[in-house]
Each structure stands twice: as C-alpha cells, then as structure tokens.
Amino acid sequence: MSAFQQKQAVTQTPGGHAAPGGGLYARDRAWHPAALTPPYKTSVARSPVRAPISFSTTLSEETGPVFTQDMLGPLDADLIHNYAKSPEGAIGPRIVVQGRVLDEDGRGVPHSLVEVWQANAGGRYRHKKEGYLAPLDPDFGGCGRCITDEFGNYEFRTIQPGPYPWPNGPNDWRPAHIHFSVFGRSWGQRLITQMYFDGDPMIWHCPIVGTIPSREGIESLVARLDMEATIPMDARVYRFDIVLRGRRQTLFENRMEGL
Amino acid sequence: MQRIERLKESPSQTAGPYVHIGALPNFAGIDGVYDEDLGQRMVLGAVRGEQITLRGTVYDGTGAALRDAMVEIWQADAAGLYAGQDGADPAFTGWGRQAGDMETGAFAFETVKPGAVPFRDGRMQAPHVSVWIVARGINLGLQTRIYFADEQEANAADPILARIEHRDRISTLMARPEGDGTYRFDIRLQGEAETIFFDI
Numbered sequence: 001m002s003a004f005q006q007k008q009a010v011t012q013t014p015g016g017h018a019a020p021g022g023g024l025y026a027r028d029r030a031w032h033p034a035a036l037t038p039p040y041k042t043s044v045a046r047s048p049v050r051a052p053i054s055f056s057t058t059l060s061e062e063t064g065p066v067f068t069q070d071m072l073g074p075l076d077a078d079l080i081h082n083y084a085k086s087p088e089g090a091i092g093p094r095i096v097v098q099g100r101v102l103d104e105d106g107r108g109v110p111h112s113l114v115e116v117w118q119a120n121a122g123g124r125y126r127h128k129k130e131g132y133l134a135p136l137d138p139d140f141g142g143c144g145r146c147i148t149d150e151f152g153n154y155e156f157r158t159i160q161p162g163p164y165p166w167p168n169g170p171n172d173w174r175p176a177h178i179h180f181s182v183f184g185r186s187w188g189q190r191l192i193t194q195m196y197f198d199g200d201p202m203i204w205h206c207p208i209v210g211t212i213p214s215r216e217g218i219e220s221l222v223a224r225l226d227m228e229a230t231i232p233m234d235a236r237v238y239r240f241d242i243v244l245r246g247r248r249q250t251l252f253e254n255r256m257e258g259l
Numbered sequence: 260m261q262r263i264e265r266l267k268e269s270p271s272q273t274a275g276p277y278v279h280i281g282a283l284p285n286f287a288g289i290d291g292v293y294d295e296d297l298g299q300r301m302v303l304g305a306v307r308g309e310q311i312t313l314r315g316t317v318y319d320g321t322g323a324a325l326r327d328a329m330v331e332i333w334q335a336d337a338a339g340l341y342a343g344q345d346g347a348d349p350a351f352t353g354w355g356r357q358a359g360d361m362e363t364g365a366f367a368f369e370t371v372k373p374g375a376v377p378f379r380d381g382r383m384q385a386p387h388v389s390v391w392i393v394a395r396g397i398n399l400g401l402q403t404r405i406y407f408a409d410e411q412e413a414n415a416a417d418p419i420l421a422r423i424e425h426r427d428r429i430s431t432l433m434a435r436p437e438g439d440g441t442y443r444f445d446i447r448l449q450g451e452a453e454t455i456f457f458d459i
C-alpha cells in the first residue's frame with residue numbers, strides 16, 4: 001500500500017449524519033437540462049426514455065465519502081504550474097477562480113472535493129480523443145482540484161481557457177469554460193457542471209449551454225469578474241459559487257451546520 | 260404572503276468527452292500531477308466479507324458501448340456500515356470511480372459484497388450499491404442501484420424494489436453472478452431493457 005492510499009484510508013471521517021425526518025430536498029428536475037435535448041446531438045441515443053423512479057433519500061444517498069486536505073499535493077489547485085516543466089508555467093491570461101460551495105439554504109459545504117478540467121489558452125485539450133488543430137501547450141495539463149475549507153470556500157489558479165469548435169452542428173463552438181465536478185457531503189448531492197465567463201458572446205450560441213431550460217439557470221453558471229480582488233500585475237479574479245442540494249432540517253436536530 | 264428564500268441548485272452540465280482529464284488524469288495519460296487517480300482502490304487491506312468484482316458496460320440506445328463514460332459507486336461495507344459510521348471497516352473506502360475502457364467501454368470495480376442497510380422507517384434494504392453514470396451526451400448524471408440476483412429473499416423484502424410498478428423491469432437492477440466472485444451489471448441508457456434510473 002502506498003503512503004497515499006494509507007492516507008486515504010485514515011482520513012475517512014463521518015459521512016453518515018442522517019437524522020430522522022431529514023433527507024435531501026427533492027431535486028427540481030425542470031431547472032436542470034432534460035435528458036433528451038436534440039440540438040445537442042449526442043443526447044439523442046444517450047437519454048433514458050422512461051421516467052426516473054423517485055424515492056425519499058435513505059442512508060445510502062445521505063452518506064458519502066469525505067475528502068480531506070492532506071490527500072492533496074501542494075500544486076493541485078495551481079493549473080499554471082502543476083504540469084509545467086518551465087518555471088513560468090502555462091501560457092495564457094492568468095486567472096484565479098474562487099468561490100463557495102453552498103447548499104440550497106445558503107450554508108457553506110465544508111470538505112467538498114472540487115475537481116476541474118479545461119482546455120488550454122488555445123482551446124485544445126490534452127486528450128487522446130481531441131481533434132482540434134490548435135496546439136498543445138507543453139506546460140499545461142488541464143486538471144486541478146481542491147477541497148473547500150470550513151466555510152465552503154475554494155480557490156484555484158489557472159489560465160483562461162480558449163473557446164473551441166466541436167463536431168455537433170456544422171459550425172458549433174463551445175464558449176470558454178471550466179468543467180467542475182463537485183462532491184459535497186452526501187452521495188445524493190453529486191454534481192458535474194461547467195463555469196462560463198462574464199460577457200462571453202459565445203455562451204448564447206452553444207447547444208450544450210442551451211440544454212439548460214431558463215436564462216436564469218444559465219446565468220447562474222456565469223462567473224463574475226471581480227476587479228476588487230484582482231491581483232495587480234498577476235491575475236484577474238473570477239468568482240463562481242456552486243449550489244448543491246440542501247437537506248431538510250428537523251426542529252430538534254442538533255447538527256445545524258450543514259450536511 | 261412571505262416568500263421562502265432558497266437558492267437553486269447549480270444546473271447540471273454534461274461531463275463531456277474529456278471528464279477523464281479532471282477525474283482520472285493518470286488514466287488520461289496526464290502523468291505526474293496526482294500520485295494516483297481517486298477512487299481506484301476501494302479495498303485497502305485485510306477487508307471483512309466477500310471480495311467481489313463488479314463488471315459491466317454502458318450501452319446507448321443503438322446498442323453501442325459508451326467508450327467515454329465514467330462510473331462511480333458508493334456502498335456499505337460487508338456489515339452494512341458506510342465509511343465514517345462507527346464500526347465501519349477501516350480497510351474499505353466504500354467509494355469507487357472507474358472509466359469505461361477507451362476501446363471496449365468495459366468497467367470493473369474490485370469491491371466487497373455490501374451488507375444490508377436500513378431504510379428510513381427501520382426496515383432493511385437489500386444489499387445494494389449506488390451507481391452514478393456520467394458521459395458526453397448525458398446532461399444530468401444518472402443514478403441507479405445494483406442489487407444482487409443471488410439475494411432473492413432480501414430483494415423480495417426491499418422497500419424500494421417493492422415500489423417499482425413494472426415488475427419486469429426489476430431485472431435491469433440485478434447484478435448476475437458469473438462465478439469466481441464476479442458479478443455482471445450492464446447499463447442500458449435506452450431501449451427494450453432500459454435500466455431503471457432513480458430520481459433521488
């Protein structure tokens with residue numbers, strides 16, 4: 001067993017806080033993209049036809065693995081340097097992405113695992129199946145991760161990804177975006193989404209963005225430029241909060257600090 | 260009338276074709292950033308209970324295997340305890356993450372057969388594994404469960420299986436023993452034998 005696995009084993013901490021009468025709020029499925037969204041062609045053969053079967057969450061959905069800071073390496077949240085051989089790091093406009101992971105009641109979700117991936121500044125992914133002709137950056141891998149602090153805050157440093165074309169319609173381009181995978185405190189909160197950039201005109205042309213039914217929903221995935229927090233002569237700051245499902249509270253429950 | 264102010268969950272977006280870069284970078288060939296991809300090993304030592312292998316493939320509506328899916332599972336240990344609960348097996352993480360093979364789409368988890376865990380009302384649920392599937396073309400991660408075909412008695416008493424109206428579809432949730440501790444659980448996104456998915 002490697003040191004890493006051992007660490008993983010001993011850092012498992014309580015995941016099961018199910019309280020009688022609790023359970024996760026039902027997911028508002030009309031707010032999320034439908035499974036079948038024909039303008040996004042790949043969804044056509046990959047969307048279940050039958051309605052999903054609902055049940056109130058049980059211990060199986062209310063528990064989940066817990067991740068702690070000590071499983072992270074020092075550069076995990078620094079995409080500019082975590083793959084780079086050169087000291088300058090990856091090419092592109094330097095940014096910091098910071099925000100909070102919250103639940104639907106607005107409480108921070110501590111110890112959430114936030115994993116991100118993205119294209120380089122030219123819009124090219126480091127992946128076997130990538131077909132775009134933009135060049136790879138030898139100093140950019142494209143992955144990063146961090147764990148939220150006790151208030152649900154996260155932060156990472158990266159370069160602004162470029163937009164890229166993709167085979168869907170004859171001329172479809174993805175807006176610049178960063179993919180987010182978020183693990184809150186329970187299995188039923190598991191979520192993958194994408195972050196977009198304030199003011200990008202490509203957002204409103206994208207069939208994947210267009211799977212989200214409402215303009216309000218789309219806007220909730222657009223990060224704000226925060227010039228007050230921006231670090232002079234270094235990096236602009238974008239703020240992006242992520243909301244996970246909340247949990248019903250019972251009147252006499254003594255654990256009110258979140259999931 | 261007063262309004263109840265509640266935030267809306269962030270809308271889901273597809274994991275896309277490059278989910279491996281972020282979730283399984285070593286698998287994607289991005290070496291040297293993380294020591295090891297998360298969720299690769301669920302059994303960390305001398306684990307209690309029966310060690311099993313769960314094998315499967317995710318198929319689309321045309322019957323083609325998905326070669327870009329990522330599957331995660333979460334389950335109790337052999338005694339029915341989730342990692343973090345008092346007395347849970349310290350040699351078992353309960354959580355696994357695997358990519359489908361880039362050529363064949365096949366995935367496999369080395370795990371243990373879970374014990375029974377209680378339902379909300381205290382009745383017992385049959386041994387099961389929670390499953391989450393993401394891929395290009397899947398707009399919201401799909402939730403399902405693996406039950407075990409060789410647990411007939413427990414399955415017959417399971418409160419969630421009991422509420423499934425179309426009884427012939429229950430077989431889509433059953434992992435079938437193939438000998439040597441291997442169970443097969445294929446996932447069909449569409450078609451005649453579409454897997455039951457849950458809105459939990």
Ligand SMILES: [Fe+3]
Pocket residue numbers: 119174177179275
């Ligand atoms: Fe992308």
